[in-house]
Amino acid sequence: MQRPTIKCELLQEYLFHAPKYEALSYTWGSTIQDCPVEIHFIPFASGNPDKRPVANTEIVYVTKHLHAALLELQQPAVPRLVWIDQLCIDQANLQERNEQVSIMADIYRRAERTVVWLGETMMLDDDRRAIVNATERMNFRPIEREWSELRDQDIIKDLIGFKAEGESTELGQRRRQVLADALNRPWFTRAWVFQEVVVAKSGIVLYGSLEMDMDIFINLLDGVCDLDLKDVGAANSMMRSSKGYRPMFAIREARFESRNGLSSAFKGKFLSTLWQAMGNVDATNPRDKVYAFLAFSDLEGESQISPSYELPIRSVYADATLKSIRSLRSLDALELALKDRDLSTDLPSWVPDFSRPLPSLPFMTHNVGGSNFRASRKIPYPNLTRPGLDKHALAVQGHIISTVSSICPISYPTFDPSQTLDEFLKLDEIASWAMMSPHPKKFPHDHHHHPTIIILRTLLAEGAAADDTSNNETYDSTKALQVYHDGPTLLEACRAGHVPAPNRASDTPSVRALKLQYRYYSWMKRVSEIVVRKRVFVTEDGDLGLAYEAIREGDKVGVLLGSRTPTVLRAVEDDDGQWRFVAQCYLNGWMRGEVHEGREWTEERAESFVLS
Numbered sequence: 034m035q036r037p038t039i040k041c042e043l044l045q046e047y048l049f050h051a052p053k054y055e056a057l058s059y060t061w062g063s064t065i066q067d068c069p070v071e072i073h074f075i076p077f078a079s080g081n082p083d084k085r086p087v088a089n090t091e092i093v094y095v096t097k098h099l100h101a102a103l104l105e106l107q108q109p110a111v112p113r114l115v116w117i118d119q120l121c122i123d124q125a126n127l128q129e130r131n132e133q134v135s136i137m138a139d140i141y142r143r144a145e146r147t148v149v150w151l152g153e154t155m156m157l158d159d160d161r162r163a164i165v166n167a168t169e170r171m172n173f174r175p176i177e178r179e180w181s182e183l184r185d186q187d188i189i190k191d192l193i194g195f196k197a198e199g200e201s202t203e204l205g206q207r208r209r210q211v212l213a214d215a216l217n218r219p220w221f222t223r224a225w226v227f228q229e230v231v232v233a234k235s236g237i238v239l240y241g242s243l244e245m246d247m248d249i250f251i252n253l254l255d256g257v258c259d260l261d262l263k264d265v266g267a268a269n270s271m272m273r274s275s276k277g278y279r280p281m282f283a284i285r286e287a288r289f290e291s292r293n294g295l296s297s298a299f300k301g302k303f304l305s306t307l308w309q310a311m312g313n314v315d316a317t318n319p320r321d322k323v324y325a326f327l328a329f330s331d332l333e334g335e336s337q338i339s340p341s342y343e344l345p346i347r348s349v350y351a352d353a354t355l356k357s358i359r360s361l362r363s364l365d366a367l368e369l370a371l372k373d374r375d376l377s378t379d380l381p382s383w384v385p386d387f388s389r390p391l392p393s394l395p396f397m398t399h400n401v402g403g404s405n406f407r408a409s410r411k412i413p414y415p416n417l418t419r420p421g422l423d424k425h426a427l428a429v430q431g432h433i434i435s436t437v438s439s440i441c442p443i444s445y446p447t448f449d450p451s452q453t454l455d456e457f458l459k460l461d462e463i464a465s466w467a468m469m470s471p472h473p474k475k476f477p478h479d480h481h482h483h484p485t486i487i488i489l490r491t492l493l494a495e496g497a498a499a500d501d502t503s504n505n506e507t508y509d510s511t512k513a514l515q516v517y518h519d520g521p522t523l524l525e526a527c528r529a530g531h532v533p534a535p536n537r538a539s540d541t542p543s544v545r546a547l548k549l550q551y552r553y554y555s556w557m558k559r560v561s562e563i564v565v566r567k568r569v570f571v572t573e574d575g576d577l578g579l580a581y582e583a584i585r586e587g588d589k590v591g592v593l594l595g596s597r598t599p600t601v602l603r604a605v606e607d608d609d610g611q612w613r614f615v616a617q618c619y620l621n622g623w624m625r626g627e628v629h630e631g632r633e634w635t636e637e638r639a640e641s642f643v644l645s
Contacts, residue, residue, distance in 0.1 A: 038092070039103045040071040043120060048139060054114040056144035057106075058229040058236075060152075060219045061119065062098030064317065070095050070103070070120070095119055102150040105239055115148065116140055127342050134340040137225075138232050138328035147233035147247070149226075151218045154241035160211050161243050167192045168245045168253060189256040195264060212257050213271040215240060221277025224316040224325035227306075231287045232328055251285050279313045287329070303330045304357060308369055312390030319346050322387040323353045336360035351384045351425050362413035364429070364596040368395035368617050371581050381425045382613040383644040393566040393581050396497045396598050396617055406497075406597040410626035412636050414595025419643075426611075427644040431593035432634035434623065435572035437586055437601070441466050443569070444582065448562045454520050454554070458561060463488050463569055467577065486510045487621055489517060491569065491577050494619040498563040499556070506556040516554050523551045572620075574632065580618035588615055592623065594639060599623050602642065611645045 046052070074089040095103075099119050106113060122133045133140075141147055171185045189195075193212075194205020218240075220226055230236060236247030245253075258272040258281075272278060287306075306329045307322070316322050324340045332338060336356040341349070354366045369385035373392045380386055396406065409431070417428035443459055443466070464485050489510070496508040516523075526547055540548070568582050572590055580601050589602045599620040605611035622629065 037104070038069045038071050039100065039107070040073070041103075041120075042073045042075055044075050044114075048136065048143065051143070052114060053145045054116055056116045056141050056147050056229070056233075057102065057118075057150060058141075058147050058220070058226050059102050059150040060098060060223045060226075061096050061317070062152075062219070063096055066094040066096050066119075068095050068097055068100035069093075070100070072120070093120070098150075098152065101153055102239070105150070105242070106148065116144065130342055131340045134324055134342075135327075138228055141229045142232040142234070145234065147230055147236040149220065149230065149236055149238045149247060151215060151220050151238060151240040154214075154243070156211050156214075156241065156243070160208060161241075163192055163208065164211070164243065164253075165245070168249045171249050171252065185252065185256065186260075189253065189260065193257055193260065195260050209257060209261055209271060212254060213275050216254065216272065216275035216277035216281060218277065219315075221280045222314050224310060224314045224321050227280070227284060227287070227310070227314065228325055228328045230284055248288075251281065251288070254281055255285060279309070283309050283313070303332065304365055304369065307385075307387055308391070308395070311369065311385070311387055316388075318342070319388040320344075320349045323349060332356050332360045346388070347380055347384075347425070350387055351381060353387075354384045355427065358414055358427070358595075359416055362416060362595060364414055364593055364600075365397065367596065367600065367614060368397055368598075370614055371395070371583075371616060381427070381645060382615070383427045384425075394498055394563050396494055396563070396619055406624045407626055408592050408599050408620075408624055409594050409596050412594045417641070422643070423645070425645070429593050429595075429642050429644060430639040431591050431596070431600070431642065432638075432640060433589045433591040433602075434599070434632060434634070435574045435576055435590050437570050437578075437584055437588045437590060438573045439571045440584060440586060441569040445564045445567065448565045450558065453524065454517055454558055454561060457558075458489075458492050458517075458564070460485060460489055460492070460517065463492070467569070467571060483514075486514050487577055488569075489514055491579050491619055491621050492564055493557065493560055494563050494579060495624070496556075496560045497619070498560040506553060512553065513557060516550055516557060519550060520554060523547070523554050527551065576620050576622060578618050578620040581616035583615055584618075585615075590618065590620060591642075592634060593642075594636065602644075605645060610643055612642050614644050 070093050072091050072093050074091065096119065099117070106115060118133075123129045167188050170188050192205075193208045194202035230247065233247070238245045238247050238250045254272075258270075258278065261270045261272040264270075283306075303326065306326050310322060310326060314322075314325075316325060320340075320342060323338065327338060327340070330338060336359055338353055338356060344352075354370075357366050358364060366385065367383060369387075369391065370383050371391050371393055372380070372382075372386055373389075415430055417430065419428050422428060441463060443462055445457070449457065467484065467488060487510075490508070490513070493508065493513065496506070499506065564579065566582050567579050568584060570578050570580060570584060572578065576590070578590065578599075584601050585603070589604070590599055591602055593600050596617070598617045601615040601618050602612045603615050605613055
């Protein structure tokens with residue numbers, strides 16, 4: 034089909050002296066560039082930017098998705114100055130790409146507003162008008178941390194036909210589907226959009242001919258997601274199952290912190306941001322899984338990361354990891370270095386593969402580096418350097434504290450929220466195996482607790498998978514075991530309609546206690562996802578642990594300086610002194626720098642290891 038030729042001028046300006054402009058945030062879609070754009074190149078005059086030479090005209094070709102955006106951006110008789118990467122960066126010039134990517138955050142930060150192009154849509158006019166009406170009625174305000182704080186709930190309920198939990202109209206279901214379709218647009222999973230909208234002064238969203246304020250649009254999606262979850266539950270929510278669900282919440286949280294002037298909004302969150310990106314966003318160039326998030330880097334001085342697209346991916350990922358470790362003086366980055374055992378990779382064992390999602394949740398899930406574990410007693414990584422050390426090797430110090438003796442055969446390949454805790458965790462089976470392990474006399478070394486309390490605490494890693502939606506719950510060993518065993522009673526009460534209904538003044542003390550127990554049970558179910566693709570193991574010294582399923586009998590368990598959790602290492606065959614990183618682990622009794630008789634360790638007597 035013949036597509037119309039769009040005409041525009043390409044101006045060269047100094048970023049910090051540029052006239053007011055907008056910046057486009059969009060996805061390329063197909064990389065095939067076959068849509069014509071007539072460009073009038075207007076470069077600087079030599080020595081005098083105010084005297085421009087005669088324009089040089091040329092036809093360039095752009096992707097279909099950008100062509101559609103340009104058609105929508107056109108304003109009759111009104112000039113519009115927009116920065117667009119596909120037209121403003123010579124993609125074939127590596128030096129120019131490196132330079133432009135290094136200032137990308139400033140480009141979007143200095144724009145008067147960011148224009149988000151979600152793409153064309155076939156939504157009905159009635160739905161489009163209803164969404165426009167809802168957003169116009171919503172009070173404009175910056176992103177809120179919690180949607181429950183907004184005063185727009187009734188507007189959103191009217192939009193999606195929400196009457197009461199479990200009740201919705203056919204019209205409301207269609208409207209939810211329209212918004213779920215928006216969340217499924219590739220824009221939400223493009224690596225670069227996170228930076229582009231979080232740093233923006235303001236923004237608008239274009240979805241076909243639908244135009245909305247960006248902050249109100251995110252508030253709208255947030256509210257619809259919240260009501261949809263309450264209405265049909267997580268398993269049946271079309272909003273929660275959309276590709277953009279998690280990225281949307283990550284954007285909202287980061288934009289809230291940025292818009293509220295929190296000077297340290299992203300301090301210490303570079304690794305956390307990269308972790309979220311690993312499983313939720315896509316990038317055509319794997320290097321952009323790092324470069325797209327440099328706006329949130331807390332690395333300073335010599336540790337700053339400079340885009341370099343000519344470097345091999347292996348070097349880009351290793352450089353980012355090493356600079357993070359050295360700058361933060363922390364081995365938190367190792368939490369992201371889990372690799373699928375069936376995936377061949379040329380990355381060093383200690384370097385995360387940022388291009389792929391993690392096969393299993395890390396032990397510091399919500400914010401890498403934010404756990405209260407302190408296995409190395411808060412002793413920082415010593416920033417070791419060794420002459421002649423391979424640039425893809427990492428020198429570390431620490432202590433080997435035991436050897437993996439036995440690995441439980443019970444596996445957890447996937448997380449099934451429909452299962453009860455008992456069905457999923459199989460606590461009794463784990464307990465039977467543990468007591469039959471090769472070192473039963475030493476298990477458990479925590480003589481103050483019953484073995485099943487320790488096993489459950491290990492399986493849940495003390496609630497390490499908790500996030501900001503966990504209602505401030507904390508792990509309590511005794512309470513957790515009681516609630517675990519009371520699970521059938523709680524589920525029966527749920528079927529009878531007693532829970533999880535809201536608290537009422539007429540509730541008896543027993544009903545209130547039941548609701549509190551059910552809330553804790555639900556929290557335990559959420560954090561139990563930590564066991565997926567992990568195995569319980571016992572060491573030669575009787576320690577009970579939980580680690581990624583790649584572990585083997587004979588692997589060493591140690592405490593490395595700068596690491597919040599114990600680490601599983603494997604000696605490299607025929608290479609004395611070289612070790613492979615296997616996984617971080619939960620090891621009962623060793624998560625907070627405890628001292629054990631006959632197994633003491635100190636910083637001064639730390640051994641040296643080289644991870645390859």
